[in-house]
Structure formats: C-alpha cells, structure tokens
Amino acid sequence: MKKVVLTMMTALLVMFIVGCSQQSDEANGDEAGAEEKQTITLGVTPWTSTVPPTEIAQIILEDMGYNVEQTQADAGSTYIGLSRGDIDVFMDGWFPVHDVYIEKYSDTIEETAVSYPEADSGLVVPTYMEDVNSIEDLKGIEANLSNEIYGIEEGASITGEIDGLIESYELDVTQVNSSEGGMIAQAMRKMESEEPVVFYGWRPHTMFNKFDIKVLEDPKGIFETASVKVITNNEIQETAPDAYAFLSNWSISIDDVEEMIVKIEEEEIPAEEVAQEWIDNNQDKVDEMLGE
Template sequence: MKKTLLMAMLVLILTVAAACSSNNSKNEEGTNSEEAKQETITFGVTPWTSTVPPTKIASLILQDMGYKVEETSADVGSLFMGLSRGDLDVFMDAWLPMHQTYLDKFEGDIQSTAVSYPEAETGWTVPVYMEDVNSIEDLKGREDEFNNEYYGIEKGSSAGIESDEIIKAYEFDFTQVNSSEGGMLAQAQRMMDQEKPVVFYGWRPHTMFNKFDLKVLTNEQGFFETSSVEVITNTDLKENSPEAYEFLSNWSISIDDVEEMIVKIEEGQDPEEVAQEWIDNNEDKVNEMTGK
C-alpha cells in the first residue's frame, strides 16, 4: 500500500513538473515573439537631401509594424561597408549604375531589394542662361571661362570619382573642387546670382531644379547615365526580419513626391511630419507595400 502511494505521488510530481516546464516554454516563446516585434532596423543615411524623405517614410511604417528603428549617418562608401558587415540593414538611396561598384564589391553580403524610382537624372549641370553649352563636349577649350573649376560633392564619392574620369577622358583643364552638397550649391548660387559661367554636379530629385533654371549636360561617352534609385539591404535581413524585408521589397515612390517633400523640409517643416503627411495621403499605396 505504501509502495503504491509512493508511486502515485511520484507520478503526480512528475506531471506537475512537466506542466510547469511547458508553461515556461510557452512563456519563453511569447517573450521571444515579443522581442521579434521589437527588433531594431538600422538605416544608413547619407548627407544627401534625397535620402531623407524615403528613409523617414520607411522608418515610420516599420515602427507602425512593431519594429524599433535607428539611423546612422555616414558617407556612401562607409554605408555600403556597414551594410556588408551587418552593422546596417537598409539604405534607401542607392543610385545605379553609379553605385554598382559597391554591389559588385560586396556581392553576397548586400542586395538590391526594390526600385524607388527608375529615371533619376544626374550629371554635370549648368544654368540655362548658358545657351551655347548643352553637352560636356561644349566645355572643351572654354575652361578658363569657369575659372578652370568644376564644383562637385564629397571627395571619394562615386560622383566625384566619375567626374575625375570625365576630366581625364576629355583632357579638360579643370580642377574638381569638392565640398559638401550645401557648400557646392552655395558656391554655384553665388556664380548664378551674377549670371557667371558655372558647372557643377546636379541630380534629381533635388530642390536645385525648383529654385534655379538648370540643365544637365549630355555627353557622347556614356558618363552619368540616367540612374535607377534603389533600396539596398544586407542579405541577412530577409531571414532575420521577414516582415520588414517584405515591406521593403514592395517599396516604391515617385521622384516628384520625393522632390516635393525635400522642398517642404528645406522650407523648415519637420522631416517626420512631412513623411507622416505622405503616409496619410497615400494609405492605399502603404497598404499595398505592407501587404494589408
């Protein structure tokens, strides 16, 4: 009788222990699920104005999906390096084919995930009052009219490197003067205010084309092809954050919308408020991207 009672008690103890273990597992699973919802997505952000609107929109949508979001500012080369190492998850403003060298260099670690807009114009730019300058070839022999200076963005950027290649290919007597986007445009504006000859790096989307009458120069050697602006992610994102990856793979926005938002931000509106306004006005598009 005692033996039977002892066995019954042992079975009861084991049953209770198993139930507790099961409950703990469920609690741990619940905790893990909750942690997954709070996973942090890190965006790389360049100093370019075109990077801000899509980054802010995507950030707000991901936060609404339950993710935490961080932003890391750096030059474009460092951003691609960070993506390849897994330090960053997303870059919303890659310009192809200009940035194709980075995709080739870090192949297997990063990938193009979506196209934001397919036809972004970029290249050497002059004001329209320079009526007789419509191509890069038209600059040959006239470098002294520009004080032998071409104004570009950050040294080491893809645009800066390609501009150096243009100077070499055409044997121009130009020196590329590199500075920040703001510094370059300030110098170009000083020249344009006096209607002096000036050549600098321009691209859309950008408010420079809203503020000034400009034209991007053509060329016969294939420099600065029309760009496809694309979303780049590290290759681990699809597995680590499938919902975030699915949203980003469905991402698209018009170049006109981005340019309009850049204008609002430069006029002093808060970038997140501008992004939220776009989300509120494009509910169907947001639902399509998020799969709702």
C-alpha cells in the same frame, strides 16, 4: 493556538512564494518582449534625396513593431556598414553609379527594390550660359570656370565618375569636392553674379526648382539615367522577414520625393511630418507595400 499561528505563517509563506514566482514570470515575459522588438538600422547619406524615403520607411517599420535607428555616413561608409551588418537598409542606392559597391559586397548585400527608375543626373550649368549645351562645349573655356567643376563629397562614387569624365573629355579642370550643401553654396555665389559655373546636378533635388539650370548633353554617355533602389544586407531576410517583404514591395515616384524635399528644405516642415503626410495621403500605396 500554536497550530493556528503555524497555519497562518505557512499560508503567508506560500503566498509570498507564489507572488515572487508571478513577478519573476512577468519580468521574464517583459524581457522576452523587449528581446523580440528588433532594431533595424537605416543608413542615411548627406543627400536631400535620401531623407523622404528614409523617414517614410522608419514610420512604417516602427508601426510594424520595430525599433528603428538612423546612421549618418557617406555612400562608401554606408555600403561598408551594410556589408558588415552594422546597417540593415539603405533607401537611396543610385545605379549604375553604385554598381561598384554591389560587386564588391555581393556576398553580403543585395538590391531589394526599385524606388523610381528614371532619375536624371549630370553636369549642369545656368541657362545664361547659352553657348554651353554639351560637355564638349566646356573645352576651351576652362579658364572662365577658374579651371574648376564643383562636385559632392569625395566618398561618393560619382566623384570618381566625374574625374573619369574630365579625363575622357580632356578638360583642363579640377573637381572641387565638398558636401551637397557646400557645392550648392559655391554654385549659388557664382550664379548670383552670373559668372560661368559647372556643378553636379541630379533629380530629385530642389536645385531644379530654385535655379534656372540645364543638364549638359553627354555625347560619350558617361552619365546614364539612374535607377534608385533599396539596398539591404542579406541577414534581414531571415531576421526580419516581414520588414524585408515590405522593403521588397517598396516604390515611390520621383515627383513625390522632389515635392517632399521642397517642403523640408524650402518650407522648413519637419521631415517626420512630411513623411507622415505622405503616408496618410497614400494609404493604398502603403497597404500594397505591406501586402495588405
């Protein structure tokens, strides 16, 4: 009888040890799987043009098996984050305006792909300012503008470009900086009563769908047609090579981006839904970017 009891106890002990070993192996496997699911951080500036490509990239990267997070920051802080490795990807780099950041952080970041090559930007006025068609036409009418030009946030490199433009054209105006939404709100208040107003405009943006505005000619060539690019930190090429390959193949049309901005801003459709719709309607394009 003692032998039978001893045998049963031995068998139970073996089963217990095996069970614990299997649970440990499964736990270790789960931990390894969690470690393998890397997080990619996308930088997001407070510009409407940044949202659609960022949301599309996030959905695709998540489908590839990555955790994806977004970090909100102004342009300068976004590039600092890229250079430090706190941010992995920025989908809305504007060039040549952002050349200063590439030059400053050339050891740690790179221009990875072109989203779209021809994005117009410059000082804009409402079309009812019929006699103002060039930046030079602002000379002498600064008082009518309350000696102000409206621009976006101070952290944006375009802010310095506009200050340089004011000096170059010898305009008696001061740039008033605020968020993109704040700038548009200030301009709208002026346009509602058909007062003279000058502010910074660019495509893609709903302002060209919502308002009757025109881009002023720039005889000195201070504003250039922008090329919008994907920027990555140098580490992602080694840590997430398949994600880097996808981002290297990235491209999207400016018309598609502008159409999505209208849906998000005007029709109030959630950005994630708009991005998924674009993916569903452009699967061939997505497959091409994924190398499939």
